[in-house]
Amino acid sequence: MAEPARLASLGASLARLAALAPLSERELEALRDAERLRERFPPHREIVAEGEPVRGLAAVLSGWAARVRHFADGRRQLLSLLLPGDLIGNCRQEDPLAVTTIVALTEVALCPLPDSRGMPGLARAYAISGALDEAYLYRHVARLGRMGAYERIADWLLEIEERLGAAGLTAEQGQLPIPLTQEMLADTLGLTSVHVNRTLQSFRRKGLIEWRSGKVTLRDRRALVMLLAYRPVAISGARD
Amino acid sequence: MAEPARLASLGASLARLAALAPLSERELEALRDAERLRERFPPHREIVAEGEPVRGLAAVLSGWAARVRHFADGRRQLLSLLLPGDLIGNCRQEDPLAVTTIVALTEVALCPLPDSRGMPGLARAYAISGALDEAYLYRHVARLGRMGAYERIADWLLEIEERLGAAGLTAEQGQLPIPLTQEMLADTLGLTSVHVNRTLQSFRRKGLIEWRSGKVTLRDRRALVMLLAYRPVAISGARD
DNA sequence: CGAAGCATTGACTGGGGTCAACTTATGTGG
DNA sequence: CCACATAAGTTGACCCCAGTCAATGCTTCG
Numbered sequence: 003m004a005e006p007a008r009l010a011s012l013g014a015s016l017a018r019l020a021a022l023a024p025l026s027e028r029e030l031e032a033l034r035d036a037e038r039l040r041e042r043f044p045p046h047r048e049i050v051a052e053g054e055p056v057r058g059l060a061a062v063l064s065g066w067a068a069r070v071r072h073f074a075d076g077r078r079q080l081l082s083l084l085l086p087g088d089l090i091g092n093c094r095q096e097d098p099l100a101v102t103t104i105v106a107l108t109e110v111a112l113c114p115l116p117d118s119r120g121m122p123g124l125a126r127a128y129a130i131s132g133a134l135d136e137a138y139l140y141r142h143v144a145r146l147g148r149m150g151a152y153e154r155i156a157d158w159l160l161e162i163e164e165r166l167g168a169a170g171l172t173a174e175q176g177q178l179p180i181p182l183t184q185e186m187l188a189d190t191l192g193l194t195s196v197h198v199n200r201t202l203q204s205f206r207r208k209g210l211i212e213w214r215s216g217k218v219t220l221r222d223r224r225a226l227v228m229l230l231a232y233r234p235v236a237i238s239g240a241r242d
Numbered sequence: 243m244a245e246p247a248r249l250a251s252l253g254a255s256l257a258r259l260a261a262l263a264p265l266s267e268r269e270l271e272a273l274r275d276a277e278r279l280r281e282r283f284p285p286h287r288e289i290v291a292e293g294e295p296v297r298g299l300a301a302v303l304s305g306w307a308a309r310v311r312h313f314a315d316g317r318r319q320l321l322s323l324l325l326p327g328d329l330i331g332n333c334r335q336e337d338p339l340a341v342t343t344i345v346a347l348t349e350v351a352l353c354p355l356p357d358s359r360g361m362p363g364l365a366r367a368y369a370i371s372g373a374l375d376e377a378y379l380y381r382h383v384a385r386l387g388r389m390g391a392y393e394r395i396a397d398w399l400l401e402i403e404e405r406l407g408a409a410g411l412t413a414e415q416g417q418l419p420i421p422l423t424q425e426m427l428a429d430t431l432g433l434t435s436v437h438v439n440r441t442l443q444s445f446r447r448k449g450l451i452e453w454r455s456g457k458v459t460l461r462d463r464r465a466l467v468m469l470l471a472y473r474p475v476a477i478s479g480a481r482d
Numbered sequence: 483c484g485a486a487g488c489a490t491t492g493a494c495t496g497g498g499g500t501c502a503a504c505t506t507a508t509g510t511g512g
Numbered sequence: 513c514c515a516c517a518t519a520a521g522t523t524g525a526c527c528c529c530a531g532t533c534a535a536t537g538c539t540t541c542g
Contacts, residue, residue: 079387094369128336146386147319147432192387
């Protein structure tokens with residue numbers, strides 16, 4: 003955002019990263035280089051396995067991935083979503099082990115990122131990216147712990163709008179490309195796909211959102227924000 | 243654990259930190275120094291305010307604190323618990339802003355910690371502490387997203403046992419000092435205090451735990467672990 | 483055109499929330 | 513050491529949000 007001209011040559015996803023901190027010409031060059039090398043993963047493929055050594059720092063160039071935890075009886079929880087521009091393996095130890103499994107939700111392209119040694123701008127950008135991850139993770143905890151289904155979805159949509167915006171992925175008229183099935187969304191929000199379906203339909207009927215073939219439009223952002231501010235306390239017989 | 247003799251002069255809480263990575267004599271000395279300076283907070287007092295600049299790195303010497311988020315209508319969610327030995331302000335940016343409010347749940351004593359510049363052992367210890375925080379946070383997300391009340395409490399108790407053990411705070415016979423009210427536990431686990439109460443009573447009646455005046459004993463750890471593995475699927479009419 | 487994955491709908495159930503009363507600790511000043 | 517106040521824990525009655533099960537459409541895409 004600060005220097006659109008110099009970032010222009012970067013793909014959108016790395017542009018998000020580059021916008022987090024002022025970068026020197028050399029650092030930008032390093033990112034441009036990195037971008038050329040990319041590794042692809044088909045949907046459902048594990049990108050990182052929990053407990054395995056982390057291979058190094060990488061960035062999501064396209065597609066969505068997720069940190070995931072599986073239960074013995076088949077339940078699963080998506081712990082966090084990794085969108086284009088997000089980092090993988092962004093930690094401080096020398097030889098870290100992966101804390102969670104990471105799986106590709108769609109087709110995903112990664113690129114390895116340069117070490118930040120001797121590049122203070124990059125180091126700052128990585129640090130800020132990590133802090134953002136942490137902030138979104140806390141938000142996710144609050145969402146799962148204390149929000150009902152309507153609130154969870156509204157809050158999540160607003161978060162995704164913000165994050166896709168930062169990655170430069172909001173199409174014109176605020177269309178958000180969200181390639182998740184309702185079941186993935188359910189596994190993210192701690193709900194069942196059936197209930198996600200019903201809640202989304204209610205949103206659509208009220209004209210709050212449109213959601214067709216992976217493109218989401220927030221038709222009434224104000225109403226979504228209202229949903230978060232205070233629970234109606236259900237006095238009147240207002241239905242739906 | 244590696245070097246009990248050299249750690250002996252450290253208070254238990256900082257001993258946990260020191261056990262995370264091999265430390266030089268100079269680094270240990272720096273910790274011993276730090277330990278002398280302490281700041282006290284009464285229960286309910288804010289230690290860090292969300293959005294404010296972080297004052298620097300510190301460690302919890304005694305008492306429990308929590309990262310917390312408040313909702314407009316009075317609901318609140320404890321995002322993570324800070325036990326003796328845990329760090330506050332452990333991040334990588336230069337001038338970070340606090341991502342969440344931190345509040346003292348009990349009387350809390352903090353001590354400032356030395357910067358890790360020029361002390362690679364300390365740097366590693368801080369990094370590992372941060373990685374552990376992250377791991378527990380992901381576990382918390384899975385707990386809130388996909389576990390029922392029984393599982394949440396069982397899983398949480400096992401986590402706390404592990405963490406108190408690492409901090410050297412498990413008394414003889416595995417008594418855990420847990421200074422939380424049922425309401426605080428409810429705000430941690432995304433439940434109501436009423437439901438926490440009923441669930442705990444069920445645990446007690448089944449002989450799984452004892453909980454009296456802040457001292458918890460896990461009487462049947464095996465059964466607690468079983469609770470996590472698979473949901474009973476409720477075929478028979480087994481009550482309670 | 484068939485198959486597989488995804489979305490939708492209905493009927494039913496139950497875990498956990500809500501409200502409100504009551505009891506038991508904890509503690510504080512006289 | 514008691515009287516009182518306040519916080520914490522306990523219990524019961526009732527209800528609703530979200531889960532479950534199962535059938536049926538709707539898309540894609542070989």
